[in-house]
Amino acid sequence: MDRREFIQKSIQTGLIAGSALTIPGFYGNYISKSSKTISEKFDMVAIKGGEPDAMFDEAIKQLGGMSSFVKKNQKVLVKPNIGWDVVPELAANTNPKLVKRIIEHCFNAGAKEVYVFDHTCDDWRRCYENSGIEKAVKDAGGTIVPGHTESYYQEVTIKNGKRLKKDKVHELVLDSDVFINVPILKNHGSSRLTISMKNMMGVNWDRGYWHRNDLHQCIADFSTFRKPDLNIVDAYSVMKKNGPRGVSKADVVTMKSQILATDMVAADAASAKLFGIEPGEIPHIKIADSMGSGKMNLDGLNIKRIIL
Amino acid sequence: MITSHLRKIRIVLSIIFFIPTTFVLVDFSGLIPTGVVNGILYFQFIPSILKSISYFTFISTGFILVFILTILFGRVYCSTICPLGFLQDVTGFISRKFKWNKKKKKFEFLKEQKLLKWILFFIPVLLFVFGFGIGLNLLDPYSIYGRTAGNIIRPVFIGTNNLASSILASFQIYSVFPFDIKTFNIVPFAITTAMFLLVVYLSFKNGRLYCNTVCPVGTILGLISKISFFKIVIEKEECLSCGVCEKDCKSSCINSEEMVVDMSRCVGCFNCLQSCPTEGIKYQFGLPVKKSSSNSVDQAKRSFLISSAVYFTTVSSIFAQVKKKIVASKPSTVPIFRKNTVSPPGSISIDRFNSICTACHMCVSACPTQVLQPSFLEYGFLGILQPRLDNIAGFCNFDCVVCSDVCPTGAILPVELEKKKLTQIGIAKFVKDNCIVHTEKTDCGACSEHCPTKAVHMIPYENKLVIPEVRDEYCIGCGACEYACPTKPYKAIYVEGNETHLTAKKNVEKEATPTEINLKEEFPF
Numbered sequence: 080m081d082r083r084e085f086i087q088k089s090i091q092t093g094l095i096a097g098s099a100l101t102i103p104g105f106y107g108n109y110i111s112k113s114s115k116t117i118s119e120k121f122d123m124v125a126i127k128g129g130e131p132d133a134m135f136d137e138a139i140k141q142l143g144g145m146s147s148f149v150k151k152n153q154k155v156l157v158k159p160n161i162g163w164d165v166v167p168e169l170a171a172n173t174n175p176k177l178v179k180r181i182i183e184h185c186f187n188a189g190a191k192e193v194y195v196f197d198h199t200c201d202d203w204r205r206c207y208e209n210s211g212i213e214k215a216v217k218d219a220g221g222t223i224v225p226g227h228t229e230s231y232y233q234e235v236t237i238k239n240g241k242r243l244k245k246d247k248v249h250e251l252v253l254d255s256d257v258f259i260n261v262p263i264l265k266n267h268g269s270s271r272l273t274i275s276m277k278n279m280m281g282v283n284w285d286r287g288y289w290h291r292n293d294l295h296q297c298i299a300d301f302s303t304f305r306k307p308d309l310n311i312v313d314a315y316s317v318m319k320k321n322g323p324r325g326v327s328k329a330d331v332v333t334m335k336s337q338i339l340a341t342d343m344v345a346a347d348a349a350s351a352k353l354f355g356i357e358p359g360e361i362p363h364i365k366i367a368d369s370m371g372s373g374k375m376n377l378d379g380l381n382i383k384r385i386i387l
Numbered sequence: 388m389i390t391s392h393l394r395k396i397r398i399v400l401s402i403i404f405f406i407p408t409t410f411v412l413v414d415f416s417g418l419i420p421t422g423v424v425n426g427i428l429y430f431q432f433i434p435s436i437l438k439s440i441s442y443f444t445f446i447s448t449g450f451i452l453v454f455i456l457t458i459l460f461g462r463v464y465c466s467t468i469c470p471l472g473f474l475q476d477v478t479g480f481i482s483r484k485f486k487w488n489k490k491k492k493k494f495e496f497l498k499e500q501k502l503l504k505w506i507l508f509f510i511p512v513l514l515f516v517f518g519f520g521i522g523l524n525l526l527d528p529y530s531i532y533g534r535t536a537g538n539i540i541r542p543v544f545i546g547t548n549n550l551a552s553s554i555l556a557s558f559q560i561y562s563v564f565p566f567d568i569k570t571f572n573i574v575p576f577a578i579t580t581a582m583f584l585l586v587v588y589l590s591f592k593n594g595r596l597y598c599n600t601v602c603p604v605g606t607i608l609g610l611i612s613k614i615s616f617f618k619i620v621i622e623k624e625e626c627l628s629c630g631v632c633e634k635d636c637k638s639s640c641i642n643s644e645e646m647v648v649d650m651s652r653c654v655g656c657f658n659c660l661q662s663c664p665t666e667g668i669k670y671q672f673g674l675p676v677k678k679s680s681s682n683s684v685d686q687a688k689r690s691f692l693i694s695s696a697v698y699f700t701t702v703s704s705i706f707a708q709v710k711k712k713i714v715a716s717k718p719s720t721v722p723i724f725r726k727n728t729v730s731p732p733g734s735i736s737i738d739r740f741n742s743i744c745t746a747c748h749m750c751v752s753a754c755p756t757q758v759l760q761p762s763f764l765e766y767g768f769l770g771i772l773q774p775r776l777d778n779i780a781g782f783c784n785f786d787c788v789v790c791s792d793v794c795p796t797g798a799i800l801p802v803e804l805e806k807k808k809l810t811q812i813g814i815a816k817f818v819k820d821n822c823i824v825h826t827e828k829t830d831c832g833a834c835s836e837h838c839p840t841k842a843v844h845m846i847p848y849e850n851k852l853v854i855p856e857v858r859d860e861y862c863i864g865c866g867a868c869e870y871a872c873p874t875k876p877y878k879a880i881y882v883e884g885n886e887t888h889l890t891a892k893k894n895v896e897k898e899a900t901p902t903e904i905n906l907k908e909e910f911p912f
Binding site: 125127128164165192194200201202204205209222223224225227228229230231254267268269270271286287288290291292293294295296321323324326327329332333334335348349352353355362377382384386 | 416417549553556559561564565566567755756784785786787823827829830831832833835836837838839840841844845853871873874875894895903904906907909910911912
């Protein structure tokens with residue numbers, strides 16, 4: 080599959096998925112078609128009370144294991160939040176233990192390569208190192224990839240975008256077979272909360288453009304472009320204020336939670352509730368829902384809730 | 388005899404010094420730990436003296452060893468340790484090898500340019516005494532080489548690296564990563580190139596003319612090497628007066644006719660020892676020769692000293708005014724009128740920094756975010772080429788003190804990380820009329836996002852929007868807000884430099900938040 084074909088396909092898939100959402104009950108069918116048969120289909124798994132890796136083991140099992148997402152010899156992109164040059168305790172970046180375990184699951188499912196990168200806000204080398212993610216990736220046998228220069232980013236068209244019609248995205252987003260989004264749930268000074276959709280900002284090159292052109296609309300626009308195959312929201316340690324960078328440990332609350340969903344909007348809606356904010360209060364969640372990127376209303380979803 | 392190997396030893400030693408020195412100056416990937424950088428630059432003479440003046444530690448004692456070395460062996464510093472000396476030897480070698488320099492293939496004894504030499508020595512020294520680093524900045528050989536390496540050699544390395552990385556990346560190998568040069572400062576580059584070309588030209592034509600006339604280190608070491616224990620001497624019995632040694636002397640300090648060697652100008656290259664067909668020229672131990680100095684010479688020197696001191700007091704006060712004028716009325720197309728540019732944390736104050744920094748650009752190369760950029764007139768004319776914080780290119784990383792760790796001159800003094808995190812180098816100023824939230828009525832907050840101390844925080848604005856507000860007491864002036872601000876062409880938030888660095892208040896939240904939630908509670912959905 081070459082790059083162009085891939086882009087076309089992913090846009091088509093996005094369109095189909097998007098239009099499917101307008102028909103109630105169709106979404107679940109679409110998911111079941113694209114993943115392997117599992118005993119009971121869950122749209123979302125919410126789990127709490129364990130360590131990040133143990134929670135993931137249990138949660139992914141409920142979704143039929145990683146093999147429902149990763150096939151043999153596939154290239155996988157795992158996109159955590161590595162935006163800031165801070166230590167894991169400050170919870171500004173995705174938990175490295177979780178990232179490590181996800182990569183291990185990918186390899187167990189037969190992945191050929193697992194790539195990890197983020198377009199960081201602070202100096203990328205320091206972010207990769209101090210977040211503990213570089214080490215976690217290497218320990219798990221994955222490949223940590225830079226995302227700090229424009230040369231890695233390819234121009235794409237976002238058909239359904241209102242303000243964001245063209246964007247430059249990291250080549251790995253276009254080249255990988257499977258895309259796993261691993262945001263951390265945080266308070267955010269600009270977007271109120273940063274979860275799955277906001278984490279996608281880190282696969283794009285020009286963050287300034289998003290900020291200049293109605294941030295919430297751009298976040299929602301991008302959600303129509305490439306939907307991650309799986310979203311794993313890390314809510315183990317949650318920054319409740321001073322986000323997204325945080326000032327001290329006083330900003331962080333240990334919530335020991337995790338949410339897995341294929342629908343970004345649903346994952347974000349559930350995470351927002353977990354955080355204590357109604358999803359409707361977050362403009363980009365509301366806009367993405369109205370654009371058909373996913374479901375903000377969790378009522379119709381089959382959610383598996385686990386308390387360890 | 389060992390003396391016949393001296394030249395080879397000198398060449399090997401100079402390579403051993405030159406390669407690591409160059410490497411730390413061009414290193415763009417932070418490969419070399421700062422402690423090692425300190426070790427490699429330990430012997431650099433002027434940086435070491437400057438560091439000792441403001442901050443005397445073991446690591447700043449290099450100049451003492453150089454003094455001792457010179458008393459013992461003459462100006463061997465100039466042929467082994469000095470990177471600019473090595474560079475001149477290379478161009479000289481090329482000049483002779485390819486015989487481009489046909490007219491004058493060889494050197495000949497030249498009279499010492501005493502007056503010029505001492506004028507060029509006292510200008511930077513006196514300027515320094517009166518608080519202006521510009522003279523040393525422009526003439527210090529290590530700093531000239533540092534700028535050459537940083538501004539000319541480094542981009543070549545980066546280009547090669549980026550080519551390799553793009554080739555590898557096309558095979559999805561990401562082990563070599565590209566490096567983006569975020570900004571290009573044309574004037575500092577031009578000055579560096581001009582200085583580099585001048586030195587190269589001089590060495591191409593006249594060997595070590597720069598070292599013996601212009602270089603302040605050469606002048607001061609020459610004073611000591613006159614009385615060094617080991618010296619080059621012509622054995623009158625053995626000497627054939629063939630003049631071969633004179634023609635090989637790149638310092639033009641051998642007078643074969645009169646059979647004397649001017650040790651103050653000899654850079655200890657030992658080429659003469661190799662060229663002599665007999666054993667007529669030797670490097671040997673000899674007690675310091677007492678120079679029959681006459682009182683009149685001393686008198687001349689003294690009056691020169693006094694008159695130049697008077698002269699420079701006047702000149703420097705004029706310069707001081709010029710400097711202030713430029714800063715205050717700096718013409719700019721940018722509607723952000725920064726009164727002061729921002730100097731790196733650890734430099735204490737802009738004046739102090741301007742007087743000590745020799746603009747070697749070691750910190751510019753080492754800075755991981757590229758926020759440190761050579762200046763043009765941002766500090767005023769007298770701070771030309773010295774690094775400043777350019778928040779368009781980057782911002783000062785909160786958890787980083789690399790510049791203060793590598794600075795060889797002590798212009799940026801070592802700061803502890805916790806102290807640096809509270810060192811206020813400037814204060815952010817918010818320009819509401821440029822701000823997206825105000826002009827577009829949409830959320831933005833990029834500035835507050837990047838703020839490491841949350842000095843820039845978001846407060847309620849119209850229609851559930853939030854708009855930035857700066858709390859001066861928490862701001863450290865790192866410039867992350869200015870860097871992140873997406874407005875074009877003018878930023879909506881910028882950092883105004885502090886003339887003297889202050890200490891910011893630590894942002895500690897008053898109200899206590901629960902650190903853990905009830906884990907047995909059901910999910911809220």
